[in-house]
Amino acid sequence: MSHDTPILQVQQVTTALGAGGPEILSAVDISLNSGEVLGVVGESGSGKSMLALSIMGLLPRPITVRSGDILLQDRNLLQLPAQELRALRGKDMAMIFQEPMTSLNPVMRVGQQIGEVLRWHRSMQGEAARQEGIALLKRVEMPDPQRQIDAYPHELSGGMRQRVMIAIALAGRPKLLIADEPTTALDVTIQAQILELIRNIQRDDGMSVLLITHDLGVIAEMCDRVAVMYAGRVVEQGAVLDIFDRPAHPYTRGLLASRPKISAGSSWLSTIEGTVPAVGQMGTGCSFAPRCPLAGPACAQRPPLREVGVAHQAACVRPFEGGHALKAQTQ
Ligand SMILES: Nc1ncnc2c1ncn2[C@@H]1O[C@H](COP(=O)(O)OP(=O)(O)O)[C@@H](O)[C@H]1O
Ligand code: SF4
Ligand SMILES: [Mg+2]
Numbered sequence: 001m002s003h004d005t006p007i008l009q010v011q012q013v014t015t016a017l018g019a020g021g022p023e024i025l026s027a028v029d030i031s032l033n034s035g036e037v038l039g040v041v042g043e044s045g046s047g048k049s050m051l052a053l054s055i056m057g058l059l060p061r062p063i064t065v066r067s068g069d070i071l072l073q074d075r076n077l078l079q080l081p082a083q084e085l086r087a088l089r090g091k092d093m094a095m096i097f098q099e100p101m102t103s104l105n106p107v108m109r110v111g112q113q114i115g116e117v118l119r120w121h122r123s124m125q126g127e128a129a130r131q132e133g134i135a136l137l138k139r140v141e142m143p144d145p146q147r148q149i150d151a152y153p154h155e156l157s158g159g160m161r162q163r164v165m166i167a168i169a170l171a172g173r174p175k176l177l178i179a180d181e182p183t184t185a186l187d188v189t190i191q192a193q194i195l196e197l198i199r200n201i202q203r204d205d206g207m208s209v210l211l212i213t214h215d216l217g218v219i220a221e222m223c224d225r226v227a228v229m230y231a232g233r234v235v236e237q238g239a240v241l242d243i244f245d246r247p248a249h250p251y252t253r254g255l256l257a258s259r260p261k262i263s264a265g266s267s268w269l270s271t272i273e274g275t276v277p278a279v280g281q282m283g284t285g286c287s288f289a290p291r292c293p294l295a296g297p298a299c300a301q302r303p304p305l306r307e308v309g310v311a312h313q314a315a316c317v318r319p320f321e322g323g324h325a326l327k328a329q330t331q
Contacts (some may be wrong), residue, residue, distance in 0.1 A: 002135070004031055004072075005033060005034045006031045006034070007032055007033065007034045007072065007073060007175055007176055007208045008030075008031065008032040008055070008070075008071070008072055008168045008176055008208065008210070009030075009031045009032075009069070009070070009071040010028055010029060010030045010031070010051070010054075010055065010068070010069075010070050010075055011029055011068055011069040011070070011071070012027045012028070012029060012067065012068040012069070013025055013027070013028045013029075013051075013054060013065060013067070013068030013069070013070060014026055014027055014028075014065070014066045014067045014068055015028075015047075015050055015051075015054050015059065015063060015064065015065050015066065016063070016064065016066045016092055017063055018062040018063075018064070019064075019066075021062070023048055023066075024047055024050050024063060024232055025047045025051060025054065025232045025233075026232050026233050027068070027233070028047075028051060028068070028145075028229075028232075028233065029234060029237075029305065030051075030227045030234060030237065030257075032176070032208050032210055033166070033208070034175075034206070034208055034322060035206040035207070035208060036208055036209075036224045036225065037199075037202060037209045037211055037222055037223045037224050037225075037228040038208075038209070038210050038211070038223060038224065038225050038226070038227065038228045039211050039212075039213060039219040039222065039223035039225070039240070040210065040211070040212045040213075040216070040226070040227050040229060041078075041212075041213055041214065041215075041216060041219050041226060041227070041228055041229070041255075042214070042228060042229030043214060043230075043276055044214065044232055045276050045278075046230055046231060046232065046276060047229055047232040047233075048180070048181075048212045048214075048229055049180055049212070050232075051212075051229070052095060052180045052210070052212060054070065055070055055072075055093070055178060056089060056093065056095050056178065057077060057078070057082075057089065058089075058095075063299060065078055066252055071087070072092060072176065073175075074095060074225045075088075086143075087233040088119055088170045090120065090121055090171075090174070091121040091172040091173070091174065092172075092174060092175055092176065092177065093175070093176040093177070093318075094101060094169035094170070094172055094177055094178070095169065095173050095177070095178040095180065096162070096165045096166055096167075096169050096172040096177070096178070096179045096181070096182050097114060097165070097180050097181075097182075098181040098182065098184050098185055099185050099306070100153070100158070100161035100162050100164065100165045101153065101161065103165060104153040104161060104164065104165065104168075106152065106153055106154060107152070108152075109138070109149070109150050109151065109152055110128075110133070110137070110148055110149055110150070110151050110152075110153070110156075110164050110167075111130060111149040111150060113164070113168055114129075114132075114133040114136055114137075114149075114164075114168055114171050115129045115130070115133060116166055116237050117168055117171035117172050118132055118133070118171055120172075121171070121172040121173075122171075122172065122173075129223065130149065132148050133167075133171075134146060136167040136170060136171055137163075137164070139151060139170065139201070140163040140166050140167045140170070140197060140201075141163065141193075141197060142160060142163055142164075142165070142167075143160075143304075144195035148160070148164075157192070157262045158185060158186055159186055159193065159194065162182060162186060162190075162194055163194070163197070165182075166182075166197065166198065166201075167320075170201065170274065173205075174207065174209065175207060175208060176207070176208045176209075177202070177207055177208070177209045177210070177211075178210045178212070179198060179199075179209060179210070179211050179212065180254060181212055181213055181214070182194060182195075182198065183195060183218075184213075184214075195218060195221065195222060197206065198211075198222070199222055200240065206300070208221075211223060216255060220244060222241050224239065224240060225237070225239050225240060226238070226239075226240050226243055228249065228251065228252050228255070230251050230276065230287060230288055231276050231277050231288070232287075232295075233287065233315065234305060234313075234315070235249045235251055235252070235288065235305075235314065235315045235316070236248055236249040236251070236252045236312075236313065236314040236315070236316075237305065237312070237313050237314075238309065238311060238312030238313065238319035239312070242309060242310075242311075242312050243312070244256065246309070246320065247314065248308045248309070248312065248314035248316065248319035248320050249288075249316045249319065250288065250292050250293070250294055250316065250321075250322060251291075251292075251313045251326060253286070253322075270275050277290070284300070284301070284302060285299055285300040285301060286299040286300055286302055286303055286315075286317075287302070288316075288318070290300075293322060294317075294318050294321055294322045298317045298318075299317055302315075303315045303316055303317050308320070
């Protein structure tokens with residue numbers, strides 16, 4: 001498993017609401033190495049899904065990528081003709097969503113939905129496609145693939161629907177899988193099973209995974225590296241072990257400090273006072289300043305992401321400071 005060839009590089013990507021509208025993502029930089037799991041964590045509204053959709057070329061109008069580059073291996077996705085991007089999507093990169101019912105077709109049987117990917121990306125049809133569909137359902141540990149290949153989505157449980165979505169995503173044999181909160185809608189036991197499934201497949205295939213979550217526990221268990229997002233920006237990025245051990249950004253420190261006090265499934269964000277600024281309301285200084293106990297005059301100018309350790313970046317003028325103040329605030 002190689003960990004040093006980037007498969008995905010998102011460089012200075014700014015995504016905005018229409019041509020002259022407010023920014024939803026601002027100069028986002030992330031990179032994902034081959035065979036690696038990169039977590040993206042941040043509270044609701046921080047831009048995680050917009051980042052995933054920017055990469056996939058699936059942004060809803062009028063949201064568009066205004067500037068930057070998105071490289072999948074050596075191809076710049078933002079410069080590909082729509083047709084080539086469509087051919088790539090589902091084959092070189094695939095995505096699974098939080099709520100399977102919104103992306104599964106309710107009036108098509110499971111086998112047909114997997115079959116579409118097999119026909120489109122692997123030129124498989126008929127009995128061969130059916131057998132491959134059954135094999136994929138086995139792969140995602142469906143209890144009775146011979147039967148479930150003919151089921152409609154509504155005949156399956158939430159956990160099984162999510163497995164079907166993963167099977168569809170795997171059908172094109174993608175090198176990059178983007179999973180946007182894939183287990184948030186599921187109960188805790190099923191959540192753990194689905195995450196384990198994703199991890200096993202990732203390890204077996206050496207697939208690269210961009211895993212979006214609001215749950216730091218999921219990051220700790222699943223990811224090699226993590227990017228922390230706040231208000232449309234990456235505010236900290238590095239190896240999971242380094243960031244859990246020595247978080248640099250006050251926001252990350254707040255998240256980690258508040259984590260053990262929260263029961264599973266509830267929102268940890270209620271423990272950091274204030275809310276994320278709305279799109280278009282970010283001002284020119286550090287976006288975290290209104291909630292930051294360390295904010296001072298130096299924060300009036302937005303700090304760029306810069307190296308604070310080995311392969312560890314943070315966007316803060318006072319990295320590593322103020323652990324106690326933050327703990328006090330987040331109690
Ligand atoms: N279709 C849309 N039109 C306009 N703004 C949107 C749309 N979808 C999301 N946004 C805004 O973009 C920002 C980022 O949203 P999103 O990426 O969905 O956050 P996350 O996935 O981290 O919860 C939010 O402020 C949200 O209000
Ligand atoms: S730059 Fe200033 S306001 Fe922003 S996180 Fe760092 S200390 Fe807080
Ligand atoms: Mg989202």
